[in-house]
Amino acid sequence: MSPDSRMGSDIYLVSAISRDEERHEAVVECCGRHRITILECDRMDLQEGKVLSEDQFDRLIHAEQWLSCIQKALTHLDYGDLSRRRMIEKLRRVFPADLATEVADYLVEKGYIDDLSLARRYAENYYEVRGYGPLKIKSELFGKGFDSQVIGKVITPYVRMDHSERITNLLLKKYDEENLKDPAVAKKASAWLSRYGYTWSDISQVLDAFQ
Numbered sequence: 001m002s003p004d005s006r007m008g009s010d011i012y013l014v015s016a017i018s019r020d021e022e023r024h025e026a027v028v029e030c031c032g033r034h035r036i037t038i039l040e041c042d043r044m045d046l047q048e049g050k051v052l053s054e055d056q057f058d059r060l061i062h063a064e065q066w067l068s069c070i071q072k073a074l075t076h077l078d079y080g081d082l083s084r085r086r087m088i089e090k091l092r093r094v095f096p097a098d099l100a101t102e103v104a105d106y107l108v109e110k111g112y113i114d115d116l117s118l119a120r121r122y123a124e125n126y127y128e129v130r131g132y133g134p135l136k137i138k139s140e141l142f143g144k145g146f147d148s149q150v151i152g153k154v155i156t157p158y159v160r161m162d163h164s165e166r167i168t169n170l171l172l173k174k175y176d177e178e179n180l181k182d183p184a185v186a187k188k189a190s191a192w193l194s195r196y197g198y199t200w201s202d203i204s205q206v207l208d209a210f211q
Contacts, residue, residue: 012052017041025067028060036063062099069095069103074112081118084108086145119146119154127158131170134158136197167198167206180210 016029019038026041028034030052040063044056052060069091076082076090084104091100107113119141126132126140134155141151171180171189179185186207193203 011054012057014046014048014050014052017046017048030057030060034060034064036060036067040066065095065099066103069099070106073103073107077107077112082113083115083118083145084113085147087113089145115146115150116153119144119150123154123158131166131196133163133167133193133197133199133202134161135199136195139197163198163202164206167193167202168209170196171206171210177210180207186210 012030014028014030017026019026019041021038024038025035026038026046028036028041028046044059044063046060072094073087073091076087082090084107087104087107088097088100091103095103104113108115122141122144123137126137132140137158138151138155141154146154170193174192175185175189180189190200190203190207194200
């Protein structure tokens, strides 16, 4: 980089540009080395010898930060899908909040993040594999970072289901049927099912049938 690439307090000179077409990236030398996308390089019409205004230089810096942030986000997604909110939380550990939000929204727009689809997959796993009831599923989805609107759409079918057979099967896997006639055992079983996320009314209806 030329030592004279900065030509004044608010004017900047692009002294060199190297493009990596395979990676779709460009390194722009202008008061330092800045790695940005080739797309953004072309959008800004960056060329060697071009003098940038302070606003244009700020845009260059933002483009550099954006690329770094999107690469970090994609690395997170390599380890597993994330909700929009959880992605923002992770990115904010390294990047400014507004940039983290911008990148997360971009990933939503491009389909890399799909809260509704992901929440439905989690809910199905919680219900079919872990045996959780609607209340526990709702709590788990909040913990995963989904917003209330998404959770409302996902949880509604589970709230409307008849859980009697599932609750019965859960009980008989853990307790002997005769023992469930004991009020003390029934009370303990009721508390256990409540922790699994079933409502007291659903639990009572099933336990009453054992009496």
